[in-house]
Amino acid sequence: KQEVTQIPAALSVPEGENLVLNCSFTDSAIYNLQWFRQDPGKGLTSLLLIQSSQREQTSGRLNASLDKSSGRSTLYIAASQPGDSATYLCAVRYFQGAQKLVFGQGTRLTINP
Amino acid sequence: EAQVTQNPRYLITVTGKKLTVTCSQNMNHEYMSWYRQDPGLGLRQIYYSMNVEVTDKGDVPEGYKVSRKEKRNFPLILESPSPNQTSLYFCASSWGMGQHNNSPLHFGNGTRLTVT
Numbered sequence: 001k002q003e004v005t006q007i008p009a010a011l012s013v014p015e016g017e018n019l020v021l022n023c024s025f026t027d028s029a030i031y032n033l034q035w036f037r038q039d040p041g042k043g044l045t046s047l048l049l050i051q052s053s054q055r056e057q058t059s060g061r062l063n064a065s066l067d068k069s070s071g072r073s074t075l076y077i078a079a080s081q082p083g084d085s086a087t088y089l090c091a092v093r094y095f096q097g098a099q100k101l102v103f104g105q106g107t108r109l110t111i112n113p
Numbered sequence: 114e115a116q117v118t119q120n121p122r123y124l125i126t127v128t129g130k131k132l133t134v135t136c137s138q139n140m141n142h143e144y145m146s147w148y149r150q151d152p153g154l155g156l157r158q159i160y161y162s163m164n165v166e167v168t169d170k171g172d173v174p175e176g177y178k179v180s181r182k183e184k185r186n187f188p189l190i191l192e193s194p195s196p197n198q199t200s201l202y203f204c205a206s207s208w209g210m211g212q213h214n215n216s217p218l219h220f221g222n223g224t225r226l227t228v229t
Contacts, residue, residue: 031215032215034217034218036220041223041225042222042223043117043203043220043221043222043223044203044205044220045220046217046218046219046220049215049216049217051215052215089156091156091218093210098210099144099146099161099163099169099171099210100146100158100161100171100172100210101156101158101218103155103156104155105153105155106155
């Protein structure tokens with residue numbers, strides 16, 4: 001079964017720390033992996049998309065890595081700020097069932113001032 | 114501004130009263146899709162459309178209908194809503210989901226539906 005898992009479900013860290021969010025997936029046959037941010041009561045904002053052939057993508061203080069062989073991706077957030085507080089979702093587009101994204105349950109991140 | 118627009122943002126209705134949630138995108142995207150988000154179950158795909166007049170079922174299509182008469186619009190129709198359709202609904206679009214297309218998926222702000 002194609003699944004995506006994000007651990008931990010919640011994370012709380014003090015402002016200024018660097019942190020890593022984890023995502024694991026069950027099949028290495030993927031087109032891409034996308035990281036989203038969701039604020040309470042709001043939609044999903046696309047942060048980074050990593051294609052199957054890539055190892056990492058960077059945008060500002062965010063860096064996402066992809067290791068297909070181990071079925072893992074990480075989202076690294078540098079110098080965290082209170083405004084980074086949100087739920088972060090990882091989503092995978094598998095070869096099988098390629099017309100959809102399979103989402104993890106998300107990690108709810110709180111940055112304490 | 115490039116965006117996916119859903120309406121309404123909030124909707125409270127009663128069992129059996131037909132409703133439509135509208136979705137429109139201004140990016141000329143070919144692919145559009147509907148997801149629902151429920152606590153403990155995450156986001157699940159309801160229906161998707163690869164292009165005008167081309168729609169197909171996702172993982173949880175029961176109780177829903179869609180249509181794609183124009184490229185920009187992809188309404189979600191609940192013919193006879195039931196309480197188990199109470200959820201947060203998201204419309205999304207992208208350039209495509211074909212074999213050689215790796216474009217990101219863009220989401221609307223969501224519609225919170227309550228069926229009593």
